[in-house]
Amino acid sequence: MTEELDRATEGLEFEDEDVFRFVRDAAALWERTLKGCTLSRPPSEPHLYNLTNALEFNGVDALHREALHELRKAANKGKHDADATLTVARARSLIEATIPALAQLESTGIVELIAIAQFNQRRRYVIDVFDHYTTGDTEYAVYLIASAPGAHPVLAPEPVELFGVKFGVEEEIKKRLADSGHAVFANASSELPAFVSDDYIGRWEWEGTHRDLVAAFAAYQWNAELIAGLSRADNYPSVISAAALAMVDVARPAQWQDLLWKMSADFGIWRRGTLAAKVAQAVVSLCGGQITDIYYGPRWLDRDNVISSTPAERRFEGNGFVLGIDEHQVVLVGLDLRMRGISFSVREEKELWRPEDPLEAL
Structure with missing residues (x-):
């Protein structure tokens, strides 16, 4: 995540608010990870504050529990204080200071950490x-x-x-x-x-x-003002795949703007793409208007498998590609693997325009 932060600061779309987004994502990732772990004394209210304190009984020392608290407090400050500021160096320091806690947890044999690492397909x-x-x-x-x-x-x-x-x-x-x-x-x-x-x-x-x-x-993409329709951010499978990845990682609760930022910062989708905001809004609508639940995956399957295992209200389709959420909260991306030969995307004229950054108006 710190490498992604460093790369983001070099991008044309980087803003001061993006620094806090990285810290909030790191805090959300910690909370999501700890909720999935079998702790010796799990708290009755599994928020990051209580989960961090519970780590005392799973081999995490006071120094690194405090590092997690500092990360949590910075994330909350960025969420609730519109005038708060945070330097990139401080954000990097906050995130890096929590990493030894993960090693201490792993040394105590938390089996879920191994399972999480092996989930990716x-x-x-x-x-x-x-x-x-x-x-x-x-x-x-x-x-x-x-x-x-x-x-x-x-x-x-x-x-x-x-x-x-x-x-x-x-x-x-x-x-x-x-x-x-x-x-x-x-x-x-x-x-x-x-x-x-x-x-x-x-x-x-x-x-x-x-x-x-x-x-x-x-990290190496060239986000030039290409002719609309030729950018990766205009390519349905790329945008849908990035949305699926971002759904799993984004800090909760998340609006479509948060998902769009995650798609841009971590998965290389230019926010000025013609499809990026459209897909982000459609995907978040599948989750009831904002992302609050924890999702797993994603997994890439045959399109028919995704359609058969997800209800219509939990699917989004674009140019033959489909994103769905199954009953186990796993995000699925479907491809039509039966097709042969060359297929062409037919785009309407209204789709072939280059918008302003959707986040600049917020």
Whole structure:
């Protein structure tokens, strides 16, 4: 999270309020994590204040319990005091000071911490790489590999992610992918994409979690004033996937503006994208107007599986992709893996405009 904070301060959309958002997210993550842990003396009212005090009986010393209290107090101050200020350095210090408490908890054998770490779903992807010399950027089109027993693996017909970055950061992206999953950077696949052009330079293969995939690319995105419809923030699967990830992580209670900020800060969706605010509002409406519950996942499945396991009032669809919430509070993202060939997105003229930052008016 501190790395994300540092990257956010370098972005064009960073605002003073964003510093407090990181602190509130860290406090919410701690509360959500501790609520899911089997503590020796769990409090009857499981708020972060009471949960922190209960850690005395699970191996967390007074120094690091106090660090959690300091983080909590800063988060509350930013939430309730409109005139409060917080430097980036202080926010980083508050978050980092709580990390040793996690190690102390793990040393006492809290099994839920292991289960949380293992929940993320590993998937296989291919990444087609295009160098656009006329514009000075590299485009990465990410496809999900789908497979079933007794069948050959196939690619989803449309990219699940599109990333555009400036030249010169390919090695950094490769390192992030290699560190977080299994990567092959040669042309490992014999199937070339149907739309190979002069800009096409090769295909990578990677296996890991979708969260790590986004993290490898999002920090290096080029959020230029591209023609509306060509940005990653105009790409339904990318925006829906970012919304699903943000639903799990965002500090509660969250309005659609909070979800939109999380999609931007952590998962690389430009807030000036034509779809970003629309999807954020639609997703939060699935949760009753604000996000208060704890959600898990997300998981990427076949579109039909998501539709069959989620009621209509708990689903949002866009261009064939669907986001749903199942009965276990798991966020699901559905892809139509039966389609073949090239499919095209038909967008209305009113969708192809570049709005102002939706958060600037708040």
